[in-house]
Amino acid sequence: MKTIIIGAGPSSLMAATQAIKNGCEVILYEKMKTAGRKFLVAGDGGFNLTHDGSFDDFVSYYSHPQIANIIRQFTNDDLISWLNGLGIETYVGSSGKIFPVKEIKPSMVLKTWLQYLKDLGVKFVYNATLEDFSLDEVVIKTKAGIEKHQFDHLILGLGAASWPKTGSDAAWVSLFTAKNINVVPFQASNAGVNCALPSEFLKEFQGAVFKNVVVSHDGIHRKGEIVLTNYGIEGAPIYYLNPFIRKNLLVPIYIDFKPNFSEKEIIEILKNCKNTSEGFKKLKLPIPFVSWCKSFLTKEEFLSNGIIAKLVKSFPIQPISFRPIDEAISCCGGVSWVELDENLRLINYPKISIVGEMIDWDAPTGGYLLQACFSTGFVAVNHDL
Numbered sequence: 001m002k003t004i005i006i007g008a009g010p011s012s013l014m015a016a017t018q019a020i021k022n023g024c025e026v027i028l029y030e031k032m033k034t035a036g037r038k039f040l041v042a043g044d045g046g047f048n049l050t051h052d053g054s055f056d057d058f059v060s061y062y063s064h065p066q067i068a069n070i071i072r073q074f075t076n077d078d079l080i081s082w083l084n085g086l087g088i089e090t091y092v093g094s095s096g097k098i099f100p101v102k103e104i105k106p107s108m109v110l111k112t113w114l115q116y117l118k119d120l121g122v123k124f125v126y127n128a129t130l131e132d133f134s135l136d137e138v139v140i141k142t143k144a145g146i147e148k149h150q151f152d153h154l155i156l157g158l159g160a161a162s163w164p165k166t167g168s169d170a171a172w173v174s175l176f177t178a179k180n181i182n183v184v185p186f187q188a189s190n191a192g193v194n195c196a197l198p199s200e201f202l203k204e205f206q207g208a209v210f211k212n213v214v215v216s217h218d219g220i221h222r223k224g225e226i227v228l229t230n231y232g233i234e235g236a237p238i239y240y241l242n243p244f245i246r247k248n249l250l251v252p253i254y255i256d257f258k259p260n261f262s263e264k265e266i267i268e269i270l271k272n273c274k275n276t277s278e279g280f281k282k283l284k285l286p287i288p289f290v291s292w293c294k295s296f297l298t299k300e301e302f303l304s305n306g307i308i309a310k311l312v313k314s315f316p317i318q319p320i321s322f323r324p325i326d327e328a329i330s331c332c333g334g335v336s337w338v339e340l341d342e343n344l345r346l347i348n349y350p351k352i353s354i355v356g357e358m359i360d361w362d363a364p365t366g367g368y369l370l371q372a373c374f375s376t377g378f379v380a381v382n383h384d385l
């Protein structure tokens, strides 16, 4: 059986892994000079390969219920066992994120995996771009010119639209649209949020980190660390809240700087201090918060323990928009589920499967993105047995 895979991201590499194990002839084409560029970028930022947790909890982090059926067939535990088999030991970080052990660098994970695939007989062709496809023929542009290949199974793992310099530039969308394949428009996800904060304030305090805060939006809460930037805020809780913020940008984001204290307790602490400044020190409030209060409150407001306590517990920040898609960690949008059967084959092109971020799903960072990529790659091929 001849399996052609296009794109050399983690979803395609997992599809190649399963296809070669199933005894298929596997050729993988990639338009860049090397494989897994975005995978390596993910490595720079922490490299959460997956996340700890029970199946039900795990799949609750995904936007689309179809993903549950995909992950069920190749779970976080399956991924860890598979990585261990490759010689990549993992550990669970304090937040539940699963990383390769410290001495194994992201580039080593990729190198080991690629070597394993080569040893099993997967053929890699770089500088090779998908140009077109029909029911059983694919057109690829290589350095040598245009090539046409027949296939028994074509797997497309061309990625989404963020970080286009890694090769995932979503140029394939126009090809799909021309073939009447429904693609939900891409939008930035796991992205920072532009906020209506005074520019002089942002300029002065960009880079400030607020640890152990609770960020809320429209009744949804997330604890963690956020960073003030020159445009607004970013960080894991903000990324988690992205889908909710996207639904209603008019609703403010609230930061609770002291989640372990009630408003009443904060008022008590402030009351027992000589003045508000001593109260700020006692509560160990971050300097940007203190500066904001000093600059933007009236004297009466600044001296009111009630107003300060309210701001400590629920400091409002108005979101304006998301950062551009180029900067986002991932995207929502992609090939619509209505185009796919349960094995991720295109209904109107039954010999063609779609894997990874090309499909319309969304999840927070922390290993959920890569797990879905690995699982879709697994599922696309598993039924070829």
Ligand SMILES: Cc1cc2nc3c(=O)[nH]c(=O)nc-3n(C[C@H](O)[C@H](O)[C@H](O)COP(=O)(O)OP(=O)(O)OC[C@H]3O[C@@H](n4cnc5c(N)ncnc54)[C@H](O)[C@@H]3O)c2cc1C
Binding pocket: 006, 007, 008, 009, 010, 011, 012, 029, 030, 031, 032, 035, 036, 037, 038, 039, 041, 042, 043, 045, 046, 047, 048, 049, 050, 128, 129, 130, 131, 157, 158, 159, 160, 162, 163, 166, 167, 168, 169, 170, 171, 172, 328, 329, 330, 355, 356, 357, 358, 365, 366, 367, 368, 369, 370, 371, 373
């Ligand atoms: C900064 C950053 C940090 C991240 N951190 C994490 C993390 O810690 N944990 C996590 O789970 N996820 C993380 N991710 C997300 C993760 O990297 C992606 O979910 C994953 O790489 C997507 O895999 P994929 O196989 O779908 O596509 P991609 O990795 O995007 O690969 C697609 C490949 O297809 C190729 N291609 C595109 N078009 C064509 C064409 N026409 N012809 C031939 N080849 C083509 C591209 O060159 C590319 O190599 C991070 C992403 C970024 C940007």
